[in-house]
Amino acid sequence: MDQNQLKALAAQLRYMSDASPWYRERLAGTDIDGAQLTTESMATLPRFDKEQHRQSQEESLSRYGHPYGLHLCAPVGQVRAVHATSGTSGLPTFYTFTQADLRTNDAAVAAGLAAAGVRPGDAVLHAYALSMFVGGVPWVRGISALGAAAVPVGAEGGTARLLQFATSIRPRVLCCTPSFAEHLIERTPEVAGVEVGSLGIELLICGGEAGAGDPAVRAILEDAYGAQVRDVQGGAWGHFATSCGEGEGMHLVTADNVLLEALDPHSGRPLPMENGVVGNLALTSLRWEAGPVLRYDMADTARFFTDRCRCGRDGLRYQLLGRTDDMIIVNGINVHPSAVRDTVAGWYPRVSGAVRVVVAGSDARVSPPVDVKVERGADEDPSGDAELATQLEALLRDALRFRARVEILDPGQLGRSDHKTRLLVRSGAAR
Numbered sequence: 001m002d003q004n005q006l007k008a009l010a011a012q013l014r015y016m017s018d019a020s021p022w023y024r025e026r027l028a029g030t031d032i033d034g035a036q037l038t039t040e041s042m043a044t045l046p047r048f049d050k051e052q053h054r055q056s057q058e059e060s061l062s063r064y065g066h067p068y069g070l071h072l073c074a075p076v077g078q079v080r081a082v083h084a085t086s087g088t089s090g091l092p093t094f095y096t097f098t099q100a101d102l103r104t105n106d107a108a109v110a111a112g113l114a115a116a117g118v119r120p121g122d123a124v125l126h127a128y129a130l131s132m133f134v135g136g137v138p139w140v141r142g143i144s145a146l147g148a149a150a151v152p153v154g155a156e157g158g159t160a161r162l163l164q165f166a167t168s169i170r171p172r173v174l175c176c177t178p179s180f181a182e183h184l185i186e187r188t189p190e191v192a193g194v195e196v197g198s199l200g201i202e203l204l205i206c207g208g209e210a211g212a213g214d215p216a217v218r219a220i221l222e223d224a225y226g227a228q229v230r231d232v233q234g235g236a237w238g239h240f241a242t243s244c245g246e247g248e249g250m251h252l253v254t255a256d257n258v259l260l261e262a263l264d265p266h267s268g269r270p271l272p273m274e275n276g277v278v279g280n281l282a283l284t285s286l287r288w289e290a291g292p293v294l295r296y297d298m299a300d301t302a303r304f305f306t307d308r309c310r311c312g313r314d315g316l317r318y319q320l321l322g323r324t325d326d327m328i329i330v331n332g333i334n335v336h337p338s339a340v341r342d343t344v345a346g347w348y349p350r351v352s353g354a355v356r357v358v359v360a361g362s363d364a365r366v367s368p369p370v371d372v373k374v375e376r377g378a379d380e381d382p383s384g385d386a387e388l389a390t391q392l393e394a395l396l397r398d399a400l401r402f403r404a405r406v407e408i409l410d411p412g413q414l415g416r417s418d419h420k421t422r423l424l425v426r427s428g429a430a431r
C-alpha cells in the first residue's frame with residue numbers, strides 16, 4: 001500500500017463512517033483519520049463478504065424500503081445506475097453507482113481497455129451479458145469513453161446476431177467470456193459459413209470467469225482466432241485489471257481506485273503480499289460514493305505476483321484460479337474445476353477443451369475418485385477413448401494431486417454456454 005492509497009483509504013473510511021450508521025458502528029474504535037493506518041492495521045478493519053452483502057440488503061429493504069444495503073452511503077435519490085449479479089436464491093447482489101461513480105468507473109474501464117490494447121477508433125464487439133451485469137453497460141460506457149466504437153450485441157443477442165455484426169462491421173476487438181469465445185469457434189462455421197479466424201478479430205478481451213489466464217486455454221483461443229488474448233477483470237468500484245500478453249497474471253490498472261488483499265481462505269486473515277501467494281481476492285474501494293466496500297471477499301481464488309513483469313512494469317498483478325464456491329476438497333487437497341479444465345485443455349487438440357466435474361451432493365468435501373467428463377477432440381478416433389481416459393487420469397493425479405475417473409464423450413456433447421460455463425455439476429444422487 002503506497003502513501004496515495006493510504007490517504008485515499010483514510011478519506012474513504014471517514015466518508016463511510018460519516019454517511020452510514022452501519023459503517024460507523026463497524027468502524028468504531030478504528031483510527032480512521034489515518035494517523036496510524038498502515039498495511040498491518042488494515043488487517044484489523046472489518047471484512048465484508050457475499051453473505052453479509054445479502055444480509056445488509058435484506059435489512060435495508062425492510063428498514064428503508066430499498067434493497068441496496070445498509071452499506072449504501074449516498075442518499076438513495078442520488079443513485080444513477082444499478083447493476084446486479086443473480087444469487088442462487090433470494091435477492092440478487094446489487095452494485096450502485098452515483099454520478100461521480102459513473103465518471104470514476106468510465107475512466108477506469110477506458111484506462112483498463114486501453115492497457116489491454118484497445119485503441120481509439122477501434123470497433124469493439126461487446127458480447128458479455130448486458131442485462132444488469134457489471135461487464136455489460138459499464139463496459140459499453142467505458143468503450144465509448146476510450147474513444148472506440150461500442151457495438152453492444154451482448155450475450156443475449158445470441159450467436160447468429162453476433163456473427164451478423166461481426167461479419168458486417170468487422171470489429172478489431174471482441175469482448176466476451178472465454179466460454180463464449182470457445183463456443184464461437186465451433187458455431188461460426190455452422191452459422192456464418194466461415195472459420196472464426198477469418199472474422200478479422202485481432203484482440204480478444206476475455207473476462208467474467210477464469211480461463212483466459214491459463215496458457216492452455218489462451219493457446220486454444222489464440223490459435224483459432226489468430227488474435228491476441230487478454231485476461232481481464234473489472235467493471236465496478238473503478239476496478240480494472242488486464243493481462244499484458246507477456247508476464248503471468250493481470251496488472252491492476254486502477255490502484256488509485258481499489259486496494260487488493262490476499263486473504264487466507266480458512267482464517268480470513270490477510271496473507272503477506274509476496275510473489276506467488278495464493279488466497280481469496282479481497283477488494284477495498286478507495287473512492288466510491290454509492291456502495292463502497294471494505295475488504296470485500298470476491299469469492300475468487302487468486303495467485304498474486306509482486307515481481308517485475310516481463311513487460312517491464314512494476315505493480316501488483318494477479319491471476320484468477322477459480323471461484324471459491326466451486327472449489328472441492330479431495331482428501332484434503334483443494335481442487336478448482338477451472339484448474340481441471342485448464343489442465344485437460346493443455347491436451348488440445350486430442351481433447352476439445354470442454355470439461356465437467358461431476359460430484360454428488362452439496363458438500364465441498366468429495367471422496368475420490370472424482371468423475372470428470374471430457375470431450376474427445378474433433379479429429380480423434382473413439383477407439384482411443386480408453387487410453388485417453390487413463391492418460392488424463394494420470395495427468396490430473398500428477399498435476400492436481402487428486403484421483404479422477406475420466407469419461408470421454410463425443411465432441412459437442414457437454415454443451416457450451418453463451419455466458420459463464422458451470423464447470424462443476426452437482427448431481428442429486430449419492431454415489
Ligand SMILES: [Zn+2]
Binds near residue numbers: 243245247
Ligand atoms: Zn506485464
